[in-house]
Amino acid sequence: YGDITVCSPCSLSENIRKIGGVAVVLALIEVAESKELLHVALGLLVSVLRWSSQNAYDMTATRGYHLLALFLHRRMHHFDIQNLDMLFQIAACGISLFNLDNIGSFYTPPLIGNHTGGIKLDRTLKSSGEEASPFGSQLDSSDIFQQDMMSHDSDVEISDLSNEIPNGLILTNLEMMEHVLLDWTLWVAAPVSTQLALLGFIERLVAMHKYRAHNLAMLRRVNIVQHLLVTLQRSDVETPVLEKLVVLLEIILEDGLLTSELRCV
Secondary structure, eight states, X not given: OOOOOOOOOOOHHHHHHHTTTHHHHHHHHHTOOSHHHHHHHHHXXXXXXXXXXXXXXXXXXXXXXXHHXXXXXXXXXXXXXXXXXXXHHHHEEBSOTTOGGGTTTOOBOOOSSOTTSOOOBOOOOOOOTTSOOTTGGGSOHHHHHGGGOXXXXXXXXXXXXXXXXXXXXXXXXXXXXXXXXXXXXHHTTSOHHHHHHHHHHHHXXXXXXXXXXXXXXXXXXXXXXXXXXXXXXXXXOOHHHXXXXXXXXXXXXXXXXXXXXXHHO
């Protein structure tokens, strides 16, 4: 009896688009005045980029990664290792580096629709209350992500990826890598432990696993060797970080120098 209402579900990422898209999320990051708000804002950024190709495109088209680096620079006193993990989730797909206890049940999906030549994966994710949430304990991951789960076209078989956990990381977002993770003017203000974790992430990308060649080719498109050499010349880099940089350069250059890299050296 009475009126009939037809409800059409709309994903979180699409709802965010209706009120301004990634610009709204970046604005939240810009005004974050506490660790908690920064954590939630970065978690929201992970979600809206992961599940909407249009949001991912807008982030690139509006120079969103440059803005992200600028806003984070002003908020580094609120930045912690969990926030760094969320940036890793935007840059690459694979196991969450700081949630290794969940290796059996947690798989971080890639950005979908990345317009920088990244890999798209075909996966229909099942919601789990035990899934690690980038929002931490403040929000239930099943509430946030269940409505955003969908399958996409694939270039890589998930069965191949599952065999690579925890070592198989695939770089899918060059914009994040180039303009945020490799911007040492941002990370020099972070604790040494955070800087070492960042370099450890890059080292894992080029470690000896089946996706090393892909990751190394992607990193060389953003002149990874030049970035590392410039960082080595800084006077404000601590000795443990310098040592880690040298180790990372050694791993990258095991296959030999490209002509452009030789010029940099």
